[in-house]
Amino acid sequence: MAFKLQQPLTFKSTSSFTFPRSHSLRSSNRIIMASALGITSKEIPNGKKPYMPPREVHIQKTHSMPPQKIEIFKSLENWAEGNILVHLKPVEKCWQPQDFLPDPASEGFEEQVKELRERTKEIPDDYFVVLVGDMITEEALPTYQTMLNTLDGVRDETGASLSSWAIWTRAWTAEENRHGDLLNKYLYLSGRVDMKKLEKTIQYLIGSGMDPQTENNPYLGFIYTSFQERATFISHGNTARLAKEHGDLKLAQVCGIIAADEKRHETAYTKIVEKLFEIDPDDTIVALADMMRKKISMPAHLMYDGEDENLFEHYSSVAQRIGVYTAKDYADILEFLVERWNVAKLTGLSGEGHKAQDFVCGLAPRIRKLEERAQARAKQASLVPFSWIFGKQLTV
Ligand SMILES: [Fe+2]
């Protein structure tokens, strides 16, 4: 096994509140992983610690849904065909990245690239770091398709299954694939970012995978995707708004058109959970409470560029500062979903169901209060270099 040499492994505690799932265990995780592999410092050349790409640190739980519940999802196949697949857009009606990019086969290509670069010239680095983080998150799409195919009862059993759930997952993936593609090409043409560092970050991130703690359980899985689609809808909407403020109307259009896709996906996933609330309110509210207790992890929380061990935290901090995605958004999403699924009005629940209902309904205000307190004792801002923008430093 070849080890790349890297900076020493130390436990860094992080005090700033950025996204609800903290990253602070990463460094300690590397120590855990190193010792689990039986590696001691003696075996490392030059006394340096081994390189360890980011990994999940929690205990990974599997198959928490009782097997008999798989039948629920089998029986919803026709319902999904009539109610969920309708939220996909036929390919012929979909936009493609090329609709928003200079046409390399046209005479005016070079001129169009020049115009793009003129438009992006005045956009601040803060914005670019956040757009890069958003692009990298989108580019880790293989991880999200994998995650959907971990779910019992709805996974794509063959890779080309004709079940409604599998058709949805493949078509959803195909729609999502345009997002990273478009943002990646736009960033490439802008000349504002270090493409190789971005590409390395994507490779690391896909290699890290992710376990959003959905336990092969489609109740948990579809709650997670409902939350995430809304989170991406909000953040792409905000990068659209900021691009407009910075004078790049094309980039605003790019982010806006991606946000519109996310909204459509949010509609589909929230409809699935709404259906689960209708047919199995007890287990659905317990699942929602469970997901919220564990906190919704951000899909790119294991992000790493080979340099910054707290890259996700730093990117999140800039996103929070410029208002692209904030802790307030997390509470707002929860509140929106609680309202969307009529959680407060559920009746006939078991004792456990009632407890879960009370917990979920009181959670958003509690998160907001915690956030206010965290803001009040926030650490002093510091400057951190981002490899994505050629090591230029930004306030985090
Ligand atoms: Fe997306």
Ligand SMILES: [Fe+2]
């Ligand atoms: Fe999405």
